[in-house]
Amino acid sequence: MEWDFYPQRGGLGLWLGEFRHGNLEHPSPTDRFGQRLDMVDETTLRIRDLELDDGGTYNARIWFTKAQFQEQSFSLTVYEPVPTPSILFQEVFQTSEGCSVTLQCQAPGREEFSISWKRGNPPRALGNSLYGDFQLSDNGRKLRVFWRKGSSDSAFTCLLSNSVGQKNASFELLKICPSDEGE
Known part of the structure; x- marks a missing residue:
């Protein structure tokens, strides 16, 4: 043989x-x-x-x-272990109704991973919301959010996965988009 x-x-x-x-x-x-x-x-x-x-x-x-x-x-097929992603924010615009921001999910490594986004805590599908509008770009790496003040869904989670694993990172929009609460 x-x-x-x-x-x-x-x-x-x-x-x-x-x-x-x-x-x-x-x-x-x-x-x-x-x-x-x-x-x-x-x-x-x-x-x-x-x-x-x-x-x-x-x-x-x-x-x-x-x-x-x-x-x-x-x-x-040998898969690279899924690394922990990180979320960067850019293009923050404040309005009287809320805040517009682009979140970018970044991952080290050479393998292509599947990227998805969730909102809220606990995380759930983006779907439609009375308190926000969402737009994906760059093969899902970027999430443009218009977040309305008073929304309880200020946490966004990036999920990175391949056939053998999944990791995520979350970002709290209240860090960069002030709400009406406490003002």
Whole structure:
């Protein structure tokens, strides 16, 4: 049985080695997989300490004779852990009815994450509100809010997610948009 690998992000394929006489014969223990490969049993390849660039297609070829074999392909996706986002505000405009502000959800990392916004405490869908108007832009990264004074929904939450996790950050508009209470 032999194994090869084709990276998800493009690049040249790599022959990983072959399982022979109960061992994985790895042709180059100094390649990108180093000593992270081993065989659990006759048919199972294990990769320890997964890295983002380990995502791709792994092909296993089982040879029955010199001319007869069967090939099986396995697709592996490695996800970056979801980082904690942060919310920046910009373009704050005060009016007698309320405040207009743009909130921007920022996340470190190279992976694209799904971004959504919620309002209130506890957070719920933006939806329609008597106390605010919302507009999304920049693939959901920016939320333009017109927040009316007296609204109880002054907290906004940015949710960052991928297939394996979710994290969020919240921002309180009362920090930058004064309400009529206490004035």
